[in-house]
Amino acid sequence: MRRAISKLKPLWHGLVLMGFVLGVLGVLDAVPVFVAAVPPLVLITLIGLGVVLGSVHPRAEEHEPCAMAAPVRGRWAALNTPGQQLPSHGTRFLGQYCAIDILRPTTADTPAKVRKAWRGSRPEEYLSFDAPVHAMAPGVVTRTWSGSRDHRARNTWQGLLYMMSIEGVFRSVAGQRALLGNHVIVRHDDGTAAVYAHLRRGSLSVQAGQRVGVGGQLGEVGNTGNTSEPHLHVHLMDRADPHTAAGLKMTWENITRSGEIEPSLQEIAKEPAENAVRSMPRNGEIFEA
Template sequence: MRRAISRLKPLWLLPVLLGVTLGVLGVLGAVPDFVRSVPSMVLLVVIALGALLSGVHPKADEHEPHVMASPVRGRWAALNTPGQQLPSHGSRFLGQYAAVDILQPATAATPAKVRKAWRGSRPQEYPSFGAPVYAMAPGVVTRTWSRSRDHRARNTWQALLYMMTLEGALRTLGGQRAIIGNHVIVHHDDGTAAVYAHLRTGSVVVGVGQRVDAGDPLGEVGNTGNTSEPHLHVHLMDRPNPNAAAGLKMTWANIARPGEIEPSLAEIAKEPAENAVLSMPRNGEIFEA
């Protein structure tokens, strides 16, 4: 039942969009007369039902982490990771129960996480931007998108506020592309599927129906979709449709963990929760692939 409801997520989001639209029109005093003729209780019930159903997500049975190859090479740091807690991103939305975000360690030239400026930093200023992304397991590409633009970082106070309020809400209502930006989805031979998200504009080098092996290049790290700075978001699912998928735990076989913490992420480097996937890096932890 959960999966059937979740599969129709775009439909359930329509009443939520209606509620947001009516709220804005109400503030502007521009609600159409035909809408005013509908009993307010009916509108509230429809909006509330849509919000309730859009929050229903599939759950996978308890399982051991699936062993994958790392999607990157070199030195990286993890955040919003299942090595810290589950759900790693605070939600099961779009199958991202055990998703992980990774970025390359900061250099002296890397922009600050938050700075005083009118505009956010350009994505080209970050070391992760343009780094190659590789397939974690053999399978077939089922979906790609590479036309979203790389936007500036959300590293000013006003940009962060915008991202956490209006932008976040609009992207959620905008669907998968608005959230994950440029992406590749690979359906693996074992039945699992992986999402590689926030890729650089025009960088995707595979097409739908193409077969890939572990280690084959897919694209490059970018700053598209719901992102604050260039990084790779990757997660594993039990099927290739994120709207109908349950998130799965994974671990990377070809990484070393030297025990270092990325200084710019030190404030989120805490002891893992009891349900964490301990074979994955925790928040702020550097790993080498």
């Protein structure tokens, strides 16, 4: 039942968007006559239905983390990681229960997380940008998207506010491509599937139907979709369709952890929650693959 409801996610999100738009029109006193004629209780019920059903996501049975190879090489830092808590991104939407974001450790030349400027930093200014992304396990590519542009970082106060309000709402409603940006989905030989998101436009080196081996290059890190700065987002699912998939726990076998914390992420480097995947790096922790 959860999968059937989750498959209609665009419909539920459409109802929520309708409520958001009507709210804005109401503030502007510009609600269309045909909408004003509908009883308020009916509109409230439809919007409430969208909120409730839109929060229904598939869940996997309790299991040991699936062993994978890391999707990158070299030194990286973890953020919004299952090594800190589950759900790692605060949601199970699109199978993200055990998702992880990773980015290159900062240097003196890395743009600040938040700065005073009119525009955000260019993606090319970040070390993570255009780093190779590798397959975590062997399988077949089931879906790719490469039509999203690499946007500037949301590292100004106005940029962050825009991302967390207007942009965030519309990307959530627009769905998979708007959130993940350029991405690749690989269905593994054991039936699980992995999502690699926020890839650089023009960097994809695979296409749907193509078989890839563990470590095979899929593309490069970009800044597309719902992202504040260039980084790689990956997560594991129990099937290749994110709308009907349940997120799965995973662990990377080929990483070395020193316990070192990325300075720019020091504020979020806390002790892991009880349900954290202890074999994965926690928030802010630097690892090498």
